[in-house]
Amino acid sequence: QKEVEQNSGPLSVPEGAIASLNCTYSDRGSQSFFWYRQYSGKSPELIMSIYSNGDKEDGRFTAQLNKASQYVSLLIRDSQPSDSATYLCAVNFSGNTGKLIFGQGTTLQVKP
Amino acid sequence: GAVVSQHPSWVICKSGTSVKIECRSLDFQATTMFWYRQFPKQSLMLMATSNEGSKATYEQGVEKDKFLINHASLTLSTLTVTSAHPEDSSFYICSAKGDRLYEQYFGPGTRLTVT
Numbered sequence: 001q002k003e004v005e006q007n008s009g010p011l012s013v014p015e016g017a018i019a020s021l022n023c024t025y026s027d028r029g030s031q032s033f034f035w036y037r038q039y040s041g042k043s044p045e046l047i048m049s050i051y052s053n054g055d056k057e058d059g060r061f062t063a064q065l066n067k068a069s070q071y072v073s074l075l076i077r078d079s080q081p082s083d084s085a086t087y088l089c090a091v092n093f094s095g096n097t098g099k100l101i102f103g104q105g106t107t108l109q110v111k112p
Numbered sequence: 113g114a115v116v117s118q119h120p121s122w123v124i125c126k127s128g129t130s131v132k133i134e135c136r137s138l139d140f141q142a143t144t145m146f147w148y149r150q151f152p153k154q155s156l157m158l159m160a161t162s163n164e165g166s167k168a169t170y171e172q173g174v175e176k177d178k179f180l181i182n183h184a185s186l187t188l189s190t191l192t193v194t195s196a197h198p199e200d201s202s203f204y205i206c207s208a209k210g211d212r213l214y215e216q217y218f219g220p221g222t223r224l225t226v227t
Contacts, residue, residue: 032214043205043221044156049214088155090216098144098209100216104155 002027002093006103014111019076021106023089026070032092033065033072034100039085048074079110115139116208118219125196125226132192133222135206141186142208146216147179150203162189196226 003026013019021035032051036044050056050063050072062075072091076083086107090100115138125131135145144163148156160181162168168181180192189208193200203223207216 034215036218043218046215046217051214092214098214098216099146099158099161102156 002091002101004089004091004101004103006087006089006106008104008106010107010109012109012111013079015079015081017079017110019079019083019108019110021074021076021087021089021108023072023074023103024070025072025089025091025101027091027093028067028070030067030070030091030093033063034090034092035061035063035072035074036088036090036102037085038088038105044088076108079108081110081112084108084110114210114215114217116142116206116217116219118206118222120222121220122223123225125224127197127226128195130192130194131196131224132190133204133206133224135189135191135208135219137187137208137210137217140208140210142189142210143186144209145183145189146207146209147181147189147191148205148207150205150221156205159191193224196224198226200224201226 005024035048038044048063050065056063060077064073086105088105089103117136119134147159159174160168160170162181162183164183170176183189205221207218209216
């Protein structure tokens with residue numbers, strides 16, 4: 001069964017610190033990986049996508065992918081209270097349909 | 113770019129009635145749209161995948177006769193909850209994917225309450 005695993009948290013970090021969110025997936029053939037942010041009561045918002053091994057940076061966010069270890073992570077630098085949300089890792093196991101498998105999400109709390 | 117809208121944003125209906133939710137891609141053509149349901153403090157549950165001009169593919173355990181999906185154009189998909197019951201109360205979210213986009217973009221969601 002194709003699975004995406006995340007620690008549900010909550011992960012608590014002080015304001016200004018680096019938050020590190022982790023995700024593992026079961027299908028070695030997966031090609032596309034995404035991080036979504038979901039505020040309470042709202043729908044998910046795409047914040048990062050990554051397709052190749054290594055790091056991809058966008059502002060305060062860095063996504064890291066290691067296909068050999070089947071591991072993808074999201075780093076948030078200079079964390080702000082407004083970053084407090086649930087972060088969903090999603091993996092595209094089936095490249096043709098675009099269907100995504102979501103992890104359970106990690107709740108991040110950034111304390112002022 | 114890649115904006116998806118949903119209508120209505122919330123709806124209250126009586127048990128036994130039907131409710132239609134619309135999902136539109138505003139600035140791109142969405143060959144594939146997805147419908148999710150989310151209960152409080154739980155992750156997204158994919159209900160079905162809809163491709164323009166063809167029948168939707170439903171996930172295991174989702175009743176296709178209860179949740180009718182129509183994807184009549186490249187910018188519009190609809191979900192109709194038929195004979196709604198209180199246990200159908202949930203947050204329904206659509207997402208859209210275009211041929212040239214790898215990512216899925218989500219609509220703002222529709223909160224359904226069945227009384």
